Amino acid sequence: MTSTGSDAPRARGSYAKGIARRQEILDRAIEVFAERGARRTSLRAIAEEVGVTHAALTHYFGSLDELLVAVYRESERRGDENPVAPPDTTPGESMRIAAQENRAVPGMVQLYSTLVASALEDDxxxxxxxxxxxxxxxRAEMAERVRELQDAGRLRGDVEPELAAxxxxxxxxxxxxxxxxxxxxxHEAALAMxxxxxAPPAD
Amino acid sequence: MTSTGSDAPRARGSYAKGIARRQEILDRAIEVFAERGARRTSLRAIAEEVGVTHAALTHYFGSLDELLVAVYRESERRGDENPVAPPDTTPGESMRIAAQENRAVPGMVQLYSTLVASALEDDxxxxxxxxxxxxxxxRAEMAERVRELQDAGRLRGDVEPELAAxxxxxxxxxxxxxxxxxxxxxHEAALAMxxxxxAPPAD
Known part of the structure; x- marks a missing residue:
């Protein structure tokens, strides 16, 4: 961002206004996704549903993928207010809790799988x-959890933490x-398995 | 397929010709996918690359998803000529072999992940x-393998075959x-883990 001295306050004002407008669009986009799921569609179609111009959506988010990432991250951020699994929770159990939280937000699981599938494509x-x-x-968080559980004797010592994660x-x-x-x-029974x-051998 | 007596031979001839033409388009589509990966695109764009009309592609395959499924199944069918894992191969090892085969065909892994992500969407x-x-x-094949290995004492007896699969x-x-x-x-080391x-306890 470049600005001259006298323009700076106005630029900052516009910038703050831009941030607010972006957040407003994002809030509305999250509602739209919660209603419709993450069905693959064009930025133009989403803009229409959100009630902004295609140009505005492109200005604030760049591309369809960037909008989808912003929607996912914002939904996840809100979900972070949920209680987290205590540090001594077993690996499978902590994934079960995280999955349950994601499933509570409609469209989130589909949005996640769409983003991951897109990530495997070129460009x-x-x-x-x-x-x-x-x-x-x-992986880093889970490997740390595995190490702690190993130290506490609650997880087999013969598994490599990064691989187990x-x-x-x-x-x-x-x-x-x-x-x-x-x-x-x-899903839950398989993670419990x-x-x-x-778990360390019983003996 | 409806046909009157006198039309029958011609209808059968057309049908055979249709099958051949469909196969021809499928062969060319597989080449196109091997070159370009499974980047999400329209049936129209694929028709252009394959060198047929959009109408022909719709006639023979119905929808983009149906074409993608046909491409995946045909590629997989060809891959089936590869040697299969012997029945006493451990579960992780058999998945490692299957994954290695899929990776040998360019674009197959992306095509698979795209199809699975699409499957999670509505409609x-x-x-x-x-x-x-x-x-x-x-799951049925893998559960059967787990049961056989359990019977042979080569896999823990205390896991439920369907869940393990x-x-x-x-x-x-x-x-x-x-x-x-x-x-x-x-991937391989984690499956080996x-x-x-x-595996049954050592004692």
Missing amino acids: RPAAQEFAASRFARL ALVIAASDGLQTQWLLDPTVD LDRLL | RPAAQEFAASRFARL ALVIAASDGLQTQWLLDPTVD LDRLL
Whole structure:
């Protein structure tokens, strides 16, 4: 952002107004997604539903992927006000709690899977950055949890924390997909099984 | 298909010709996907690349999802000529072999993740039928493998075969996604860890 001395206050004023307008559009977009799910569609169609011009949406969010990422992050931020799993929660159980929170917001699970699938395609930098950084952060947090549980003797000492973290996160994502397609797949029971497999031998 | 007596031979001839033409388009579509990946695009854009009219593509495949499913199934059918994992292969190892085969065909992994993400949206019956039936078949096959390994004393007896099957398939899908976004995630080592966790206690 470039500005000369006399323009600075006005620029800051416009900037603050821009932030407020962006937030307003984002709030409305979250409502729209909660109502309609994350059905793949054009930025133009979303702009219409949100009630802004296509140009405004492009100005504030750049691309469809960037809008979807903003919607997901904002919904997740709001969800963060929920109580978090205590640090001694087992890996599978903590993923179960996180999945349950996501499912409470309509359209969030579909939005997440759409973003991750987009991230695997070429030329989708916003989706790719979102998914890669999200998995990296989740793995780091989960590996730390695994280490703490190992130190406390509550998780097998012979598993590598980073690998176990990737495995638990992968299992949770994949189980959620299978469950959405077939509700007889017991996401929670399968994660509980993984927790049991990761528990130290009884002796 | 309705036909009167005298039209029957011609109708059968047209039908055979239609089948051949559909296969021809499918072959060309597979080449196009191998070159370009499964980037989300319109049926019209694919028709252009395949070199047929949009009307022809709609006639032979109905919708974009149906074309994508046909491309995936045909690629998979060709891959089936590869040697299969012997029945006593451990669950994680058999998923590793299957994933390796899929990765050998360019664009297949992206196509798969796109179809599964589409299946989670409303009003995508072709993608939904594909993903739901594929997971159901994979789970049944994997549960059978788990039971056989349990009978042979090569897998813990205290895990429920259907749940273990869902878990292994979920882990493999999720790990593949993480690996595609970050090649330092060791898909194979994490599946090997899951095999070790599922192995009977040493005593």
